[in-house]
Amino acid sequence: MRMTSSTIRTRWSPKRDTATLQHRRAAKAAAAVAAGALALSLSACGSSDDGSSGSTGDTDDTANNVTLPKLDGTSLEVAAVWSGTEQANFKKVLQEFEKRTGAKVTFVPAQDPIINFIGSKVAGGQPPDIAMLPQPGAIKQAVDKGWAKPLGSEAVKELGENYSQGWQDIGKVSGKPYGVYYKAANKSLIWYNNQVFENAGASEPETWPDLLNTAQTVFDSGVTPFSVGGAEGWTLTDWFENVYLSQAGPEKYDQLAKHEIKWTDPSVKDALTTLAQVWGKPDWIAGGANGALQTDFPASVTQVFTGGDQPKAAMVAAGDFAQVNIPSSMKIGTDAKVFPFPAVGDQGPVVSGGDAAVILQDSKGSQALATWLASPDAASIQAKLGGYLSPNKNVPNSDYPNAVQQKIAKALIDAGDDFRFDMSDQAPQAFGGTPGKGEWKILQDFLKNPKDIAGTQSKLEAEAAAAYGN
Secondary structure (H helix, E strand, C coil), X not given: CCCCCCCEEEEECCCCCHHHCCCHHHHXXXXXXXXXXXXXXXXXXXXXXXXXXXXXXXXXXXXXXXXXXXXXXXXXXXXXXCCHHHHHHHHHHHHHHHHHHCCEEEEEECCCCHHHHHHHHHHCCCCCCEEEECCHHHHHHHHHCCCCECCCHHHHHHHHHHCCHHHHHCCEECCEECEEEEEEEECCEEEEEHHHHHHHCCCCCCEHHHHHHHHHHHHHCXXXXXXXXXXXXXXXXXXXXXXXXXXXXXXXXXXHHCCCCCCCCHHHHHHHHHHHHHHCCHHHECCHHHHHCCCCHHHHHHCCCCCCXXXXXXXXXXXXXXXXXXXXXXXXXXXXEEEECCECCXXXXXXXXXXXXXXXXXXXXXHHHHHHHCCHHHHHHHHHHCCCECCCCCCCHHHCCCHHHHHHHHHHHHCXXXXXXXXXXHCCHXXXXXXXXXXXXXXXXXXXXXXXXXXXXXXXXXXXXXXXXX
């Protein structure tokens, strides 16, 4: 299950004066995020009253801020790669749309990469009405192929009222609005089992060396430090991107994302060398490399928070959306805690992903559904269920079900327009977004053999050059 792959990146550190930052843009973003939250002193936050990560999701008290047409007799299909709890929660949002309009909406489970799934549906003459696309490159590809249809005036109006300009712009292709970014996520977090940390006498790390020390302390207590969902290559790109952004800085990051510098650049060697300090210790990873490569994302989270005092691992690098995979018996902010991905360089990274609703069959119904998904009413329903963040600035912060997520959501909104997208999502799909190929596969191979840094760089560069055409 690929959660989300687009990425917002800002840089911050609660212990440093932002005036000392080397890059002015990063400093601006840092100030915005710092104002949003010591997001990042998250472990001090409390949980919802019942200790769960969500609520009942009753839509009876949903606000009514958007005007929708009557659509009795209309049938629509929405395709997304979401599964499990995430899919179930999104279906509640679609059910409220049905209730308000009289339309019938069917959720169509898609395979990753979704752009290939959509292509097969288009070729068969049966594309869904709307697809939730996790990459700006996928939106552009859908537009270039003539699959995607521009958003109508009502959806654009909702975007203008509810989204910062930056979020509006990333859904545009050649200046035309095509995507409604319905979902976002902070992916620069490490969740941990608090009981394990307490038993080990471990503390939350702020820097990469601190993280290594914490991992050793946990290991010495008899618990494996890290859970890694290596069966899904995107989790490994998240590790790399967090390390690279913090260590190499945003300018280098942007250059590598555009393939303006090669993957054989010394900065990539540095990041892979840093990753190998964790990935190169099989005893630090639940199941070792082979076990990690057979562990999907949901399982990588669950195994940290099951097993009592002896879970399979103590920590997992995962976005806020990991909450839906944390057992309800574990109270968020008490039993299940979280800290920011530690700083490798001068500043720690903040990485956030997003999924955009894109119309593939233009109709009154599909335009109304896009308008609905751009509204705070729709986002509030899923916000209350947990494991979800919206870039919609008019979603009440109190709708998020626990103090941890409220702070993460506030940090996202307070960042305003100061964001960038994740490197793999800016890359051509063949390199940055295809299971078993490109960056995903090469990083999986690197997890198995983290000593082969030069070989990994060469493979990444060869695949990138082929995909970018330069």
